[in-house]
Amino acid sequence: MLSYTIRRLLLVIPTVFFALSFLFLLFFALPGDPANLIAGGGDRNPDPIVIQQVEERYGLNDPLIVQFKDYWVRTVQWDLGESFSDRQSVNEILGEKAVNSLRLAFWAILIEIVVGISVGVLSAVRRYSLADKLTTVGTAALSAVPVFVLGFILQYVFAVYPNKQGWPDWMKLRTSGLGPDTWAFFFIPTGEQWRYLILPAVTLACVSTALAARMTRGSMLEVLRADYMRTARAKGLGERQVIYGHGLRNAMLPVITLIGIDFGTVIGAAVLTETVYSWPGLGSEIANAITDRDLPVLLGLTLAVTIAFSLTNLVVDLSYAWFDPRIRLGEEASA
């Protein structure tokens, strides 16, 4: 296990290095001329003198290889540069927004795990029942709705419409912004905070919950057919013990992987969800950076997200290998 862990860890470093270098080159080397963008942007033909000043200030005239080296020297020291638009440090932006994103993602993933897995298990155990059919169609439908359309529909139904109809205040949900920003134990919303949290969290959870439910159902169906299930029944164990004690534990392996990989889906969906609800997290900041062509912010936040994503995948892989020894043995045999 130790050697497997070390080998996996060593693979992550070059992967992240090349991924970030790729993004750097994409932003700074290709035609989209950053100096032009900072000085006012493509079609507006900014003053050439301004462009020159900008190029000097940000070292954009240096040969690419020097810029590339500078970038990595700064990045390794965890200095992500400053925003083109208001010169705020990207490190500060990251610290500020990551907290909000973490809280939102925490609730979304919690919903995904609890709802997704239980719906998946129930629909596998009661295969061909009406509930199972509804789950199959419902999860397919959820995976086909664009996140932002879902967000707007929920907004309309739970906030805009009640407001139009003049419903009492306690029934209304909020759809915009972070709210009073009051939290207990970091994650628990207090006071009015939940009204602001619930819609974005549900929206963000929807797509991945559908995926988790489908995956759990498929994996559970596979397990229910396994020989050891027959053995467990033959031993005279109760049906509950057989399904939840023996079946569910084994069915969870692929689902763990999915939830880990899903972190990527959640990040992608967060860009859309946070924009729809103006939730001040990493996702909406990335969307703003795109609109403003604020390359350092875009690159810095993407860097943070990519590192987080790779580390999550690593942890998932390791836990998977921990649960199922066949994985690491297989790897070692073929290596």
Add this chain to the structure above:
Amino acid sequence: MSDDEFPADPSIYTADDPAAPLDAEAERPVGGIAAGLAGAEQASFVAPRPLRADVWRRFRQNRLAMAGLVFLAFVVLVAIFAPWIAPYGFDERTSGAFREAPSMDHWFGTDTIGLDVFSRVVYGARISLKVGFVATIMAVTIGLVLGAIAGFAGGRTDNLIMRFTDIFLAIPYIILAIAVATIFGQSVNSVILVLGLTGWLGICRIVRASFLALSRLEYVEAARALGFSKTRIIFRHMLPNALQPIIVYATIGIGSIILAEAALSFLGVGPVFPTPAWGLMVSEAKSTLAVAPHMLFFPGMAIFLTVLSFVFIGDGLRDALDPKLK
């Protein structure tokens, strides 16, 4: 809920999938244990290619998949005949009716600057389908070639290609697409390029896995021994047997690419106004949600139904191609 109601799984005894009891009689020429054993044996190898007629028959029995197919055919027709169906042009201003609710004149209402939403949704079908199909073809081609080389060659080449894939997989997909789109500029064609160039990672992994499994089979060894060229072995001998998962993945992939296109348009890195892209129309509607929800509902619904029909078709194809899987 009571656990006693749960019936013992019949598949334990037949080792065959109880697949859709509907077609059980038609499906099993020799029932019982013999068929079950044959099934179990095949499962350990690469699944045999089913006959086209069988696949079609199984597909036809899946109501959701057929509904998806019918709806998709409808969208394709709408896209082809858009100029005849749409009462107005997609950028043609109508007589001063702004944000008007749906009516007989404007079936889906009008938008903020008085364009007919119905006409724009109709023309939008062209964009979504074009992006979906062309980008998927690009992605599948890249993924197929790289995956096939990796799986067939093995060793160092395989390692190199897979590490290369890992690098791009390390960046969350939508962010990768956004990053590439920021550079490529804003038009339908650049969106196609962006999604085609970023969408091949999953398919590459799938193709590699099935080529790895196939290259250990005897008939491939035989083809090698006969001195056939690598290209011939890959394309004539192995590819037809690796096609099943690719077809399923690509079908569902068209749906995901349409979703991604909508997301890019929504975020403002896709095509720009007056292109009638569905995602862009949703984005235009966001500020007027309270007064004109129809501007959001119709294009949103168009994306949803189109993507959903690809999901259903893909699911139906998977079950029809390999009834053991579900």
